[in-house]
Amino acid sequence: MTTGPGRSRGEAQAEEGAGEILELPAASSSTAIALDELELVYAFIYARVGNRPDAEDLTQQVALKAIPRLRQGAPASAIRGYLFATARSVLGAFWSTRLGLSESELHEDLAMAIPAGPPSEEPAERARRVLEGLSDNYRRVLELRFLHGYSLKEVAAEMRSTVGAVKVMQLRALRAAAKVRLDA
Amino acid sequence: MPEGPENRVERIVSDLLRGKRLRLRGGDADEKEAITAAARLVAAGQGVQRMHPAFRKRMAQALETAPSGGWLTRRAALVAGLGVATGVAAGGLMGRAMEANPSSYVRRARTIRPSNGTWVDVGALADLADGQATRVSAGAVGAFLFRRGETVSAVSSICSDLPCELKWNQSNHVLDCPCHPASFTPSGAPTNQAYSLPSLDLVSVRVTDAGRVEVLGT
Numbered sequence: 001m002t003t004g005p006g007r008s009r010g011e012a013q014a015e016e017g018a019g020e021i022l023e024l025p026a027a028s029s030s031t032a033i034a035l036d037e038l039e040l041v042y043a044f045i046y047a048r049v050g051n052r053p054d055a056e057d058l059t060q061q062v063a064l065k066a067i068p069r070l071r072q073g074a075p076a077s078a079i080r081g082y083l084f085a086t087a088r089s090v091l092g093a094f095w096s097t098r099l100g101l102s103e104s105e106l107h108e109d110l111a112m113a114i115p116a117g118p119p120s121e122e123p124a125e126r127a128r129r130v131l132e133g134l135s136d137n138y139r140r141v142l143e144l145r146f147l148h149g150y151s152l153k154e155v156a157a158e159m160r161s162t163v164g165a166v167k168v169m170q171l172r173a174l175r176a177a178a179k180v181r182l183d184a
Numbered sequence: 185m186p187e188g189p190e191n192r193v194e195r196i197v198s199d200l201l202r203g204k205r206l207r208l209r210g211g212d213a214d215e216k217e218a219i220t221a222a223a224r225l226v227a228a229g230q231g232v233q234r235m236h237p238a239f240r241k242r243m244a245q246a247l248e249t250a251p252s253g254g255w256l257t258r259r260a261a262l263v264a265g266l267g268v269a270t271g272v273a274a275g276g277l278m279g280r281a282m283e284a285n286p287s288s289y290v291r292r293a294r295t296i297r298p299s300n301g302t303w304v305d306v307g308a309l310a311d312l313a314d315g316q317a318t319r320v321s322a323g324a325v326g327a328f329l330f331r332r333g334e335t336v337s338a339v340s341s342i343c344s345d346l347p348c349e350l351k352w353n354q355s356n357h358v359l360d361c362p363c364h365p366a367s368f369t370p371s372g373a374p375t376n377q378a379y380s381l382p383s384l385d386l387v388s389v390r391v392t393d394a395g396r397v398e399v400l401g402t
Contacts, residue, residue: 031247038243039234046233050223053205056239063243069345069381085363089348098208099216127228130221146225149201152194167190171218174193177225178217 037080038063041087048091061090133180138173145170187211193218200226295386296325296340296400303398309391312336317352317359317370322401327387328352328359329397330370336397338387339372345381359384 041062046055066086127147131139137159144150144158156166187195193215199207200223212219227233235243304322312318312331319341320327326341328350339359341350348363358367358375367375372384388400 031244034247035235035240035244042235043232047227048220048224049206050200050226050230051203051205052233052236055233056236059235059239060243060246063246067247089363095216095220098206099213099219124228124231127225130225142225145197146201146222147229149229164190167194170197171190171193171215174218174221174225175215178221 034063034067037083040080041083044084044087045091049094054094058087058090058094062087065090130177130180134173134176137169138176141166141169142173142177189215193222197222197226295388297388298323298325298400298402301388301400301402303390304401306397306399309334309336309395309397312397315357316354319352320397320399322387322399325387325399325401327389327399328370329389329399334391336389336391337370338389338399339368339370340385340387342385344368344372344374344384350384 038059042055042059045058045062046052049055049058062083066083069082131142134142140159141155144155145152150158152163152166152170155161155170156163159166161169192209192212196206196208196212196219199205206219206223208219302323306320306322306329307318309331312329314331314333317328317330320329320338326349327338328341330337330339342348343350343361343363343366345361345366348361350359350361350368353360353367356367358369360367366381368384369375372386374381374383390398392398
């Protein structure tokens with residue numbers, strides 16, 4: 001059996017379910033599939049490093065490390081699982097190198113379920129829950145700075161404080177945010 | 185005067201909010217929890233991120249020129265329900281088979297030969313259970329020993345792919361990697377057909393006339 005242009009995905013899936021062997025993709029479509037998977041990896045990494053240059057470097061490392069190891073005919077769940085296992089390893093090495101963080105300290109941060117579909121709002125939802133676990137002042141300073149993009153001066157004005165005091169409060173709020181456990 | 189922690193963290197936060205990469209200096213590790221929390225909050229404030237078009241293009245070019253010309257079968261993609269629809273709708277299925285050649289990626293087992301290596305006594309042969317794995321350390325070299333009668337073989341205790349310590353799975357008689365679904369036989373060969381992983385590194389081991397087991401370590 002072959003699958004040609006114009007056949008719907010639904011038809012193809014139904015046939016796949018019947019256990020028949022489908023025609024293999026052209027390089028262009030396989031690349032599109034790979035890029036879709038790497039989009040998930042990129043979103044996963046970005047949510048943890050918070051900046052594009054590092055997220056791009058790390059995503060590229062994942063691709064270089066994982067893709068040559070994927071064997072034709074590998075179960076799809078294994079493919080995504082392998083990409084994310086590699087992403088966790090790459091992220092672990094990143095934080096370990098930059099900050100000396102151990103794997104155990106990273107456990108909570110990296111213990112995210114493998115996404116089943118397109119990038120979700122999970123990081124934002126997670127941040128919202130973290131902020132809810134903080135005192136009013138700590139939550140306010142982090143909301144203004146990180147979610148609303150206020151400068152230190154603007155935060156200080158909003159909170160009727162000084163820039164120096166806001167810096168200290170920001171540090172303490174971030175330390176407190178790191179301690180919030182979401183699985184409680 | 186040394187920079188205070190609030191100023192160090194503010195410098196990092198300010199960089200992140202301007203889209204710059206994490207540039208950490210000596211002393212920043214003291215505030216690692218605050219820094220990782222800041223990175224997550226910056227990301228959360230920006231919403232879900234997708235690859236920049238220029239980066240996506242570079243990745244696409246890299247994938248197109250990768251060895252074997254591709255990496256994923258349509259069959260696997262369909263089972264996963266991955267984002268194949270775009271390619272299909274665009275008439276991208278031209279029927280060219282991409283036959284990956286996994287064997288080209290498989291590295292043969294290497295034997296660990298530490299420079300200035302030394303034979304380290306790791307126990308008595310009589311203490312090793314036949315057919316079971318025994319985890320030993322010979323200085324910096326970690327190994328699993330396997331006894332078969334009067335002979336002993338040894339493989340590295342570290343996965344050949346991800347830098348993770350393997351665990352002996354007594355039920356299946358394999359070494360499992362805790363970091364991803366990969367397993368290895370006592371001889372070091374990968375069992376999982378999904379990945380073309382290298383074999384485990386081999387470790388030199390010998391049994392002395394006195395019945396002691398020695399591993400070449402550091």
